[in-house]
Amino acid sequence: MVNTADSALHLIRHPLLEFDLAGVTTHLELDVLSCASLGQLTPIEIKSLPLHHQTDADPHKVGAAVRQIAVYMVALRRLVIVSGGTRDQVADQALLVMTSGFSMRPEAFVVDMRPHVDHLEWVLAQQPNAGLVLADLPRPAILPSPMAPEASPEEKLEIKAATKEAVSALPMHYGDGCATCPMLAFCAKEAELHDSVAQMGTQAANACGSVGTISAAFDLIGGRRMPVSGAERAVVADFSRASAALALAGVQLDH
Known part of the structure; x- marks a missing residue:
């Protein structure tokens, strides 16, 4: 999709992306990823949010969806760069799909993601590497082994005390x-x-x-x-x- 646009797929359902956060790798799954031939990669997020009167939706839920898409776009741009492409091959916009009122009819809206992605990338750049953070943790901040179901009352008290001491050290x-x-x-x-x-x-x-x-x-x-x-x-x-x-x-x- 990145290097041979003529043979690119148009829609990929539930693509899996890697996302590195402070040195820890996790995986993200988009709803849909679209790519028109010779075009840009565009995330499509589908939500079951009711949209009333064609314009009114819960702003908190919409905001959460936009922040979620921003994470997808950062991960997608990183993947494209690793694959030999450029960040410009990922669109600055995304498609947010919601339901019309309480019906099953979908309505889609184009969302300008530039300010959200720029802010997220700035926040991520400030995050310290998790390995360095762990190395600098105080010695008492070591969690004990998980409590076994067959643990005695005395062992449970010891584990609880050790856990409290570890958390208090942070x-x-x-x-x-x-x-x-x-x-x-x-x-x-x-x-x-x-x-x-x-x-x-x-x-x-x-x-x-x-x-x-x-x-x-x-x-x-x-x-x-x-x-x-x-x-x-x-x-x-x-x-x-x-x-x-x-x-x-x-x-x-x-x-």
Whole structure:
């Protein structure tokens, strides 16, 4: 398909692609891949999303589908380059197929994938190699062997304690997107234990930047500590503006 366009197939159902993420290889399966002779490779994603009034669909589900297609396109471009082609042989657009209302009639829309693919490639370029990450992990961060069904109560307690120690050795990352994660309770407790601003929400954590604890933020806001870095000065400035706005609204803050 890449090197002999005249004999290229037009549609391939469920093609399998390799995808390398931080040095770990996984496999992806598209719904359909199209290629017209002397044309470009174009992913086609089929979703059972109902499309109402020809234009209205669930924006969250459509966004997820577009991000999924972006991953396919990055993997496809990598495959084309390895096969001796160029990234231009993969189209900048994709075809998203949904259902018309609650019927079985399909409707297809062309989606401009350039901004989504460019952003994904930038994100992937920032990812460290998984092997290097593993080499730098603290020594206690080694999970014990899986618990056997016939394990005694004492062995189960030992495995649970070793697992907790291993997970605790890793840096905690907690935010608004953790609500459905099975590690939610553990990371929320870690955030509270370390007085992390993350427990106040992602927006608060972004606003505080490198000022990582609630007590440090309030010391800066209350004037008990002078800011010494750009991030600390930005925190003081942001909260000073917020405090002034609340004062105008008749709300008095107690630092």
